[in-house]
Amino acid sequence: MSDHNNGQVVIVGGGIAGLATAKLLSENGIPFAIVERSYKLGGHTKDWACMATDNCNRCHSCAVFDYEDFVTSSPHGEILLRHELFTVTRSTSGLRSVGIRCIDSGAERELPATALVLAVGFEPFDPIEKGFWGYGTVEGVMTLSDLNRLMRLDDLNKLRPDNGGPLNLAFFQCVGSRDKTIGADYCSQYCCAAAIRAALRTIHQYPESKVAIFYIDLQIVGKTAQTLMDQAQEKGVRFLQGVPGEIQPIEDGGLQVIFEKDGQNVVERFDWIVLSIGQRPSSSATAIARITEAPLNEFGFFQTRSQSDPVRSPLNGVYIAGSCSGPANIPDVAMNAGKVVSAIIKDIEQTI
Amino acid sequence: MLNLLKNNSLSCTVPNQSALVVGNGLTASIVVAAIKGVGLDVTHARFGSNSSTLFHSCDNESFITFLDALNEQLPTVEGPQWGPTEIVPSENGFVVTFDSGESHEFGSVFLAIEGALKPAPKDLPAEVTTITPDRPTASVVSSVCFLLDYKEITNPSIGAHSIRVALENQMAGGHSFVLLRQTPVKGLLGETLYEAARLAGVRFLRYGTEPPKIERLSTPIESSARFKVSVVDIIESGEEISFDCDCVFVGANPIIERLPDGFRNLLTEETDQQGFLIQDSVHCLAGKSFHRGVYCVGPSSGCVDLFETMMTAASTAVDAAAWLNFANAPQSEEKMSVTEQCVRCLTCIRLCPHSAITLNAGASRSNVKVSTVRCMECGICVAECPRTALDLNSFLEDGFSSLIDRLKTETSEDAIVVFGCYRSAGHAISEINLPRNVIFFPVSCAGRLSESILSATLATRVKGILILGCHHGNCRSNNGTDWAGVRLANMSKRLGSLFGKVGAISYKTLAPNESARMLRLINNFSGSVCEISN
Numbered sequence: 001m002s003d004h005n006n007g008q009v010v011i012v013g014g015g016i017a018g019l020a021t022a023k024l025l026s027e028n029g030i031p032f033a034i035v036e037r038s039y040k041l042g043g044h045t046k047d048w049a050c051m052a053t054d055n056c057n058r059c060h061s062c063a064v065f066d067y068e069d070f071v072t073s074s075p076h077g078e079i080l081l082r083h084e085l086f087t088v089t090r091s092t093s094g095l096r097s098v099g100i101r102c103i104d105s106g107a108e109r110e111l112p113a114t115a116l117v118l119a120v121g122f123e124p125f126d127p128i129e130k131g132f133w134g135y136g137t138v139e140g141v142m143t144l145s146d147l148n149r150l151m152r153l154d155d156l157n158k159l160r161p162d163n164g165g166p167l168n169l170a171f172f173q174c175v176g177s178r179d180k181t182i183g184a185d186y187c188s189q190y191c192c193a194a195a196i197r198a199a200l201r202t203i204h205q206y207p208e209s210k211v212a213i214f215y216i217d218l219q220i221v222g223k224t225a226q227t228l229m230d231q232a233q234e235k236g237v238r239f240l241q242g243v244p245g246e247i248q249p250i251e252d253g254g255l256q257v258i259f260e261k262d263g264q265n266v267v268e269r270f271d272w273i274v275l276s277i278g279q280r281p282s283s284s285a286t287a288i289a290r291i292t293e294a295p296l297n298e299f300g301f302f303q304t305r306s307q308s309d310p311v312r313s314p315l316n317g318v319y320i321a322g323s324c325s326g327p328a329n330i331p332d333v334a335m336n337a338g339k340v341v342s343a344i345i346k347d348i349e350q351t352i
Numbered sequence: 353m354l355n356l357l358k359n360n361s362l363s364c365t366v367p368n369q370s371a372l373v374v375g376n377g378l379t380a381s382i383v384v385a386a387i388k389g390v391g392l393d394v395t396h397a398r399f400g401s402n403s404s405t406l407f408h409s410c411d412n413e414s415f416i417t418f419l420d421a422l423n424e425q426l427p428t429v430e431g432p433q434w435g436p437t438e439i440v441p442s443e444n445g446f447v448v449t450f451d452s453g454e455s456h457e458f459g460s461v462f463l464a465i466e467g468a469l470k471p472a473p474k475d476l477p478a479e480v481t482t483i484t485p486d487r488p489t490a491s492v493v494s495s496v497c498f499l500l501d502y503k504e505i506t507n508p509s510i511g512a513h514s515i516r517v518a519l520e521n522q523m524a525g526g527h528s529f530v531l532l533r534q535t536p537v538k539g540l541l542g543e544t545l546y547e548a549a550r551l552a553g554v555r556f557l558r559y560g561t562e563p564p565k566i567e568r569l570s571t572p573i574e575s576s577a578r579f580k581v582s583v584v585d586i587i588e589s590g591e592e593i594s595f596d597c598d599c600v601f602v603g604a605n606p607i608i609e610r611l612p613d614g615f616r617n618l619l620t621e622e623t624d625q626q627g628f629l630i631q632d633s634v635h636c637l638a639g640k641s642f643h644r645g646v647y648c649v650g651p652s653s654g655c656v657d658l659f660e661t662m663m664t665a666a667s668t669a670v671d672a673a674a675w676l677n678f679a680n681a682p683q684s685e686e687k688m689s690v691t692e693q694c695v696r697c698l699t700c701i702r703l704c705p706h707s708a709i710t711l712n713a714g715a716s717r718s719n720v721k722v723s724t725v726r727c728m729e730c731g732i733c734v735a736e737c738p739r740t741a742l743d744l745n746s747f748l749e750d751g752f753s754s755l756i757d758r759l760k761t762e763t764s765e766d767a768i769v770v771f772g773c774y775r776s777a778g779h780a781i782s783e784i785n786l787p788r789n790v791i792f793f794p795v796s797c798a799g800r801l802s803e804s805i806l807s808a809t810l811a812t813r814v815k816g817i818l819i820l821g822c823h824h825g826n827c828r829s830n831n832g833t834d835w836a837g838v839r840l841a842n843m844s845k846r847l848g849s850l851f852g853k854v855g856a857i858s859y860k861t862l863a864p865n866e867s868a869r870m871l872r873l874i875n876n877f878s879g880s881v882c883e884i885s886n
Contacts, residue, residue: 024667027674028390050863056634056826063636065779065864154868178543185544187537217534219508227624241586263590299540307410307659308418326540335638338667345670346389 008033008112009344010098012085012288013119015043016330017322019067020337021117026074028345033078033111034071035085035100037284041068043121045330049151051197053204053231058224059197060330083109088116088292093351094317115344118302118313119321120288122279125176125184133172133247133275140255141247144171144191144276147198156205159272166208169272170257171195172243173215177278177327186299188278190329192219195276196228196237203235212238212270214259247273279327294318301326311340319343369676371669372397372448372456374436374612375464378404379650379661383464385422386665390673395458397450399435399612400465405651407485407513408658409545435612436461439646441707443723444679446645448614459679460645460672463615463629464665467651470604473503477568479578482604483510485658487517494598496521497581501533502563506603509657511536512545514603519549528554529597531564531583557593560586566600606656618646621830628654634826639668642830643707644726645675683724686745688734693741694719700733700742705830709733730829731800735839747796752805755793759812764789766882769809770874772820772862773798775828779864784871787878789815798822798859799832803839806857816856816881818874823861833861856881 009025011018014036025032040046042064051059071077080100086108087099098113124145127135135141150156160167173195177188192215199211213232218239220229232239244257254269281300282288289296294313297303302320304310311319321340322333370393373383380396387394408415438449445459472482476499483498498514500506506514511532518528530549535556537543550556557564564583582594608627615629622630622641629648630641639649647668650661700720701709708726712719719741734742734749743749759769766789772778774794781792791814795801798821809817819840821833840859860873 024670024674027677028670029677046865048865050823050866052823052826052861052863055824056822058825060636061865062776062826062863066636066775152865152868154866154872178537185547186540187542189538217537218505219534219537220505226626301540308662310659310663331636331638334636335663335667338637338670339663342386342390342666342670345391345673349391 007031007114007348009115009117010035010111010113011117011119011321013043013121013322013324014038014041014079014081015119015121015322016045016064016067017121017324017333017337018043018117018119019064019071020334021119021321021340022071022074022077023067024338024341025344026071026076028341029076030341030344030348031076032074033080035080035083035098035111037082037084037103039081041072041079041081044124047145047149047152049148049201051201053200057197057200057228058331059194060334063330063334085288085291088113090317113317114348115317115319116292117319117321117340117344118288118292118294118324120282120284120324122323122327123281123283125182125277125280127175127275127277130176130179130182132245133175133273134249135275138247138249138255140249140253140271141273141275143175144194144198144274147274151198151201156202160206161271166210167202167206167272168210168270169202169274170212170214170270171199171274171276173213173276174243175275175277176280178216179278183299184278184280186327187219188327189219189332190327191276191278193225193228193329195274196220196232198274199237200228200231200235203237210236212240212268214240214243216241216243279323282324285324292318294320299326309343311336311343317347369393369459369680370395371460371462371672371676372436372446372458373462373464374399374615375462375466375650375652376400376402377466378406378658379466379665380464381422382662383462383649383665383669386662386669387462387672389666390669392460392669392673392676395456397436400609401468403466404485405467405469405606405656406658406661407509407656409509409512409516409539436614437612439614439618441643441726443710443721444725459676460647462668462672463612463646463648463652464650465609465611465652467606467656468609470607472602472604476502476566476600476602477579479568480566480600480602483514483601485513487520494521495527495529495596497529497531497579497595497597497600498603499531499564499566499600500536500603502602504605505534506532506536507605507656508536508538508542509655509660510603510605512538512542514601515545515549515554518554519545519552522549522552522554527597529581529595530554530556531559531581532556533559557583557585558587559583569596606651606654608652608654611652615648618643619648624654626654628652634828637667637671639664640671642705645672645679647672679725685724686722687724687727687729688722689743689745690719690722691741691743692719693739695739695741696720697738699736699738703732703736705730705732705832728829730797730832731795732797732829732832732835735800735802735805735835744796744800747800752808755791756805756808756812759791759809759814762791762813765815766878767791767814768816768818768874768878768881769793769814770818770820771795771798771801772870773822773833776822776862776864776866777820777870780862780867780870783867786871787875789878790874797827797829797832798836799827799829799834801836801839803843806839806843810856816858816877818877819857819859820862820870820873821859823863826863 008031011034014034022032045064048061051057082103083100086101089096203209244259248256250256295303305312319340374397436448440447449455522528567580649664708723712721770792778794819836821836827833
C-alpha cells in the first residue's frame with residue numbers, strides 16, 4: 001500500500017452494511033471513513049421493530065445498535081453525516097481518492113481512499129407504483145414497513161377494532177418482488193421470515209389475533225426458519241397459497257378478498273392487510289454508478305464479478321456491500337460485509 | 353495500523369496467533385484458503401469424511417476452474433490427523449487436545465466438517481436416490497424426475513441445484529420434471545433460473561397435501577421407463593397427471609455427522625433441534641459462535657450451499673483475524689479486581705458465560721485470574737460471588753452503594769428505580785422522556801444485579817424496582833438476563849414478610865429499539881406499584 005492514501009477505506013452508506021463493514025475493518029486495524037447522506041447512521045434497520053416474543057426471534061434488528069456503538073467509538077474511523085460522494089480519482093493501479101461534499105453547506109473535501117465500498121442499500125418498493133391493492137387510497141391497507149413503524153412506536157393497539165374484538169389481519173407476500181412487469185424479477189429474500197415474525201409478534205401481544213399469510217412460495221431457509229414455521233403453526237397462523245389480486249373495501253370498514261382454496265372461490269373479510277414489500281435498488285444507485293463508473297446489473301443493483309466473487313465490482317478498488325448488490329436480510333448483510341473486508345485485506349496484502 | 357495487520361501475517365510463530373481448522377473435504381479446504389487469505393497461520397486437523405455435500409449452481413466447467421484456483425492458494429498443511437477430544441479456552445486462545453494425546457494452543461478454532469444427507473424416505477421405491485451435488489452423467493439423456501418437498505421442505509440450495517440439473521437435462525434433449533410444493537427462488541438469480549427452466553420445457557408440477565405416487569415399473573427391457581409418477585397438480589389443472597420416467601431423485605435434507613468431542617462439549621448450548629451448530633447467533637454473523645474465536649462453517653451448521661459456505665468462510669476468517677488482533681494486543685487495563693476475600697470456591701469459574709475466569713495455578717492459596725480479552729463485563733460472577741471478592745472496574749459496586757445511599761434520603765413519595773441493561777434499555781432510554789418519579793440506573797447486564805443489591809434498594813424509600821434485561825436468547829452474556837428472572841423469583845417468595853412491598857419488583861425484557869414499549873412498561877409498573885401502596 002502506498003503512503004499517500006493512508007490505507008483508508010471509504011464506505012458510502014452508513015446503514016447496516018456500511019456499519020458492519022466498518023466494524024470489521026476497524027477490528028482489523030484498517031482505517032475507514034463512512035460517508036452518509038442522512039442525519040443518522042443505521043439506515044432502514046434503525047426504523048425496524050424488535051420481533052421478540054417470549055424470546056428473541058433472531059430478526060437481528062438490534063444488531064445495528066451494537067455495530068453503531070462499536071463504529072462510533074472506533075479510533076480508526078471518521079463518520080461524515082450529511083455528506084455525499086461526487087467524484088472519484090483513480091491511479092493506474094486503482095483508487096487514489098474520492099471527493100465528498102457536505103449536503104447542507106456544499107463544502108467539498110478530498111478523502112484519500114485505497115478502496116471504496118459501496119453500501120448504499122435498497123429502496124423499499126412503493127406499492128403506489130403498481131396501483132394494485134389500493135395502498136394509499138383504501139384504508140386498512142398498509143405495508144410491512146408501516147406495521148413495523150406501529151410496532152416500533154408501541155402503537156399496535158391502534159389496529160384493534162373499536163369493539164375490542166380480535167385483531168384480524170392478512171399478509172400479502174411478494175408485493176413488488178418476483179414481478180416481471182416492474183423489472184423486479186427476483187425474490188426479495190427477507191419478507192417471508194419477516195412476515196412470519198411480525199405475525200408472531202402480533203399474536204404475542206394480542207393472543208386472540210387472527211393472522212393469515214397469502215404467499216406464492218415460502219422462501220424460508222435455515223434453522224431459524226423451521227423454528228419460526230413451527231411456532232407459526234402452533235399459534236394458528238394460516239398459510240394460504242396464492243396472493244389475491246384485489247382488495248375491496250366493504251361497508252363495515254373491513255376489507256374483502258377473494259381467493260381460491262381447494263378449487264373453490266372463498267370470500268373473506270380482514271380488518272387490515274399488510275403488503276410485504278420487496279427491496280428495489282437504491283434510488284441513489286444510478287447516480288453513484290455514474291460517479292464511480294461501477295456498473296449496474298440488469299435489475300439495477302451493483303454488478304459483482306461472479307457468484308464466487310460476490311463483493312468485488314468489476315472495477316478495481318471498488319467493493320459492493322450489502323443489499324445494493326441484491327436483496328438481503330440482516331444476517332446476510334453481516335456475512336457479506338465479512339466477505340468485503342476479507343477481499344479488501346487480500347487485495348491490500350497483494351499490493352504491498 | 354497496517355503494521356499490526358502485517359505482524360499477524362503468515363510468518364508468525366506465536367501459537368495463539370494461528371487458527372486450527374478441523375475437518376476434511378471441500379469445506380475445510382475453503383476455510384483454510386479463507387484464513388490464509390486474511391494472512392493468518394493455519395493448521396489443518398483432518399477429521400471426518402472426505403466427501404462433500406456442498407451444492408453449487410455453477411456449471412461443471414466453472415466449478416472446476418474454481419477448484420483449481422482454490423487449490424492453487426491452498427497451502428500444504430501439516431497437522432494432527434485426528435479429531436480434537438478437548439478444547440479448553442485459555443487466556444487468549446484455546447488449548448486443544450487431540451485423539452493422539454498431543455496438546456497444542458491455537459488462537460482460534462474452526463469446525464469445518466462435511467455433512468451427510470438423509471437417506472431417501474422408506475415409502476419410496478428403493479431405486480429412488482437422493483439428490484447429491486454430483487450431476488447425472490451427461491451421456492444419459494433421459495426423462496428425469498426431481499421430487500422436492502417430500503415430507504419436509506427441501507433445502508433451497510438443493511432445490512435450486514435440481515432445477516439447474518433439470519434444465520441441463522432438458523437442453524441436452526431429455527425430459528425433466530420437477531415436483532414441488534414451494535419453488536426455490538433463492539438468491540438474486542433464482543427466479544431467472546426457474547423461468548429459464550420453464551421456458552426450456554422443464555415441467556414444474558405443484559402438489560398439495562397429497563404427496564405424489566412413485567411406482568417402480570417392472571419391465572423386462574432395460575432401456576424402457578422404470579418409474580410411473582402420478583401427481584395432482586394443484587395450480588394448473590387440479591387433476592391427476594401421470595407420466596413415466598427413467599429415474600427419480602428425491603430431495604433429502606442434510607443431517608449432521610458426528611461432531612468431534614471437543615466441539616460437542618464446547619458448544620453445548622449452540623445446537624438446534626436437529627443438532628446443527630450455530631448459524632444465527634446473537635452476534636449476527638453466520639458461523640460465529642458464542643465463544644469468541646470459535647467458528648463453525650458449512651454442513652455442520654446446516655448450510656449445504658457452496659457459495660454461502662465460501663461467504664461464511666471469508667467472513668468468519670476476517671472475524672478470526674480481528675479476534676486474534678484483539679486477543680494478542682497488549683491490554684492496558686484489568687477489567688476485574690479480585691480481593692483477598694477469594695477462597696477459590698470456583699463459583700465464578702463455573703458461572704462465567706465467557707470462559708474468562710481461570711484458576712491462578714501455582715501458589716498454595718492464590719485466587720482466580722480474569723482474562724481481560726474474554727471478559728465481557730457482565731458481572732454475573734460479581735453478583736454470585738459468596739465472598740463478594742470480585743468487582744467490575746468500570747461498573748463498581750460503589751456505584752450501587754451510592755445509589756442506595758441517595759435513595760435512603762429520597763423525598764419523592766412515589767419514586768421507582770429502573771435498572772436497565774446498557775445494551776438494550778441504555779439505548780432505548782435516549783428516545784424517551786422519563787416520568788419524574790423514575791430513577792434510571794444503567795447496569796452492565798441484568799445478571800449483575802445481585803439479590804443483595806435488589807434487597808438493599810428495596811429497603812430504601814423507593815416504591816418499587818423494575819429490572820429491564822435483554823430478551824431471552826439475545827443476551828450478550830448468554831443467560832445474564834435470565835439470572836435477573838431467577839433472582840427475582842427467589843426474592844418474591846420472601847418479599848411480603850421482608851418489606852411489605854408485594855409486587856414492588858418486576859423484571860421485563862427489552863431491545864434497544866423498543867423505546868416506546870419501554871416507556872409503557874415503566875408507566876404500567878409505576879401505576880401498579882402506586883396502586884398497591886394506596
